[in-house]
Amino acid sequence: MDFNLLTYQTLDSTNEEAVRLYQKGELTVPTVIIANYQSEGKGYGSNFWESAAGKNLTFSITCFPKFIEPSDQFVLTQITSLSLLEVVSEVIRDKQVTIKWPNDLYVADKKIAGVLIRNFVKSNEIDFSVIGVGLNVNQKIFHSDAPNPTSLFIETGQTFRTEEVLTKILQRFSAYMNNLTNQAQRDSINLQYVKNLYRLEQPNRFKDKEGIFTAKIVGIDEFGQLKLVSDDGCERVYGFKEVEFLQD
């Protein structure tokens, strides 16, 4: 998959710009929208995504993945997380890089990247997908109340060319996309994704609407929901935001 690149100095949010262009009918080919600075970068829920001007990668991959069934849309989360994981772990070799379900990228216990995906479903197909990625590259100090941010610079002491990092991420993402119709490839994506989950198979405290409990992550179901096995041996399955991971 080849991408058209649209680079802006400043945008409110690359995800918002992607949706505006799509709604005006101005996006017809896979396009990556990049901003040097976002004045209203969106995180999950009502969170703000902090990123100092020119220091990091904030971009949205847009594509028309009509061949992905809406019920399989989690695969987009998986391939984005895996592309980020592969690029970041090539650079950070002395610490564990993992995917905190569903799609945060962690270096040990700190968050280095976040992903925000919005899919537009029409006539039971994914008509359009916006995959927003924020990867902290060269930022040294974070000011927002995000609990545990880190960056490639903080982890390695090196400065990176953001465009080179972006090229690597897009190469990996494209390679995954080009092979998605292949079931063996889908199985391998699932395996890789689960294998690289943050705190997989380790006892951890979680909180759901009933309260706090200890459980282990054992995998995901076919919709990408998190499967936990609690202390009492019960399996529990959660959708996003139905369960909260409590740090020790």
Ligand code: BTN
């Ligand atoms: C999260 O809360 O972890 C998701 C963060 C996603 C941030 C990226 S930055 C590029 C794109 N545009 C946005 O406004 N948000 C996403």
